[in-house]
Amino acid sequence: MAPPAPARRPYHHGDLRRAILTAALDVVAADGPGAISLRDLARRAGVSHAAPAHHFKDRAGLLTAIAAEGYSLLADALAEVPAGTPDSLRELGVQYVRFALxxxxxxxxxxxxxxxxxxxxxxVAARSLAWHRLRRGVESRAAAGRGPDLEQAVLAAWSLAHGYATLRLSGNIPGEGDPAExxxxxxxxxxxEPGD
Known part of the structure; x- marks a missing residue:
């Protein structure tokens, strides 16, 4: 009599959501968001082509999850800057640039x-939190009477940090030296200067 066949264990990936997000980030880093395909990501993760849809529904859902995670990471980075200090506006920009890089x-x-x-x-929640933390540095400067209209100041600060990070990432600014400095x-x- 032959020994019984081993019972088939159900397939369990572990954290499929995280695996798909990680694979998607690799694709974006290599080829941009236009190269994202749920079917390709399922193949990379070794699951059925329909499996990613359980977590993300569609391609836009996956990209939205990446963006939400990004804003959450950015909010955490911005939270490291103490609010209300004379140089908080500048240091929030530094954290923004560091996050982007x-x-x-x-x-x-x-x-x-x-x-x-x-x-x-x-x-929406992650983006709002990041925006709130970026805005607080501008508010503290404006409250001290050292800045222009609050909304314009927020836009100016964000534009400077975002523009610098984008130029650095695209290779339009040489990667030499400390980006924070x-x-x-x-x-x-x-x-x-903060006291000006």
Whole structure:
């Protein structure tokens, strides 16, 4: 009599959502968000082509999850800057640049609203938190009477940090030197010293 066949164990991937997100970030980093395919990501993760849809529904859902994660990471980075200090505005910009350089795939997807479900609750909450933390540095400077109209100041600060990070990531600014120090110099040139 032959021994019984071993029982088949059900397939269990572990954290499929994380595996798909990680694979998608690799694709974005290598080829941009336009190269994302749920079917290809399922193949990379070794699961059925329908499996990613259980977590993301569609391509835009996956990209929205990447953007939400990016905004959450950005909010965490911005939270490291103490609010209300004389140099908080500049240091928030430094953290923004550091985040962009450390997470270029997230950064790219976060700023492509045409690819996202912009009404997704997780995305809206994460983006709002990051925006609030960026805005607080501008508010503290404006409250001290050292800045222009608050909304314009927020836009100016965001534009400077975002523009510098984008130019650095695209290779339009040579990658030599410390990006944080380079950004601090730009911020001083643009906004003056913290006590000005």
């Amino acid at each position: 450390a997470h270029p795939a997230h950064f790219e997807v976060m700023h492509r609203p045409e690819l996202l479900h912009r009404d997704d609750l997780e995305f 380079a950004f601090r110099a730009l911020a001083r040139l643009t906004f003056g």
